[in-house]
């Protein structure tokens with residue numbers, strides 16, 4: 001998979017890709033991340049990428065021309081499956097969207113800033129608009145990092161068996177059951193006995209029941225989807 005991220009603040013986005021699972025996925029060659037600083041595509045001498053809103057109103061708007069130059073340049077080199085715009089008014093990200101995107105080959109992610117982008121960018125270049133939740137960030141960069149993390153860890157081979165994504169919360173619209181590790185007793189607080197029994201079938205049944213209970217209690221909306 002290849003992800004091209006278009007941003008005005010590449011420095012805000014780099015560190016998530018320099019540690020842990022994302023770093024390993026890049027090192028193993030399972031994903032390539034390329035950052036494109038929108039300012040490098042500015043067309044006038046002032047390196048301008050934003051301008052005042054037509055019709056008046058507070059806040060600057062990201063101009064279409066630098067974005068067009070960047071996206072069209074990328075598209076001239078390879079085909080992209082999706083051109084994604086990170087925006088609070090997009091479709092809210094969930095595990096199904098992450099699963100779907102993890103199967104794609106090439107993605108472009110555009111990070112919004114200021115008031116956002118000229119609507120014509122959205123109308124003519126963007127194939128998908130994604131929000132990471134009902135709150136406003138100062139830019140799309142952190143949202144893009146969240147999206148990349150959730151996609152990349154699902155690419156086959158990125159996670160080892162021990163960290164398999166199949167048992168994560170939200171896969172199958174269920175939350176994950178409680179988990180424990182050594183010591184079996186700490187300050188008198190005990191691990192559920194069944195987990196120490198060695199009876200795999202019983203343990204599995206217990207986990208399923210606990211996952212169900214947790215989902216009913218905490219996320220009845222997920223449970224209702226079943």
Ligand code: ADE
Pocket residue numbers: 086087088112130131132133134135136137138139140143
């Ligand atoms: N940009 C600003 N806020 C955002 C959000 N909640 N999701 C995606 N992109 C954003």
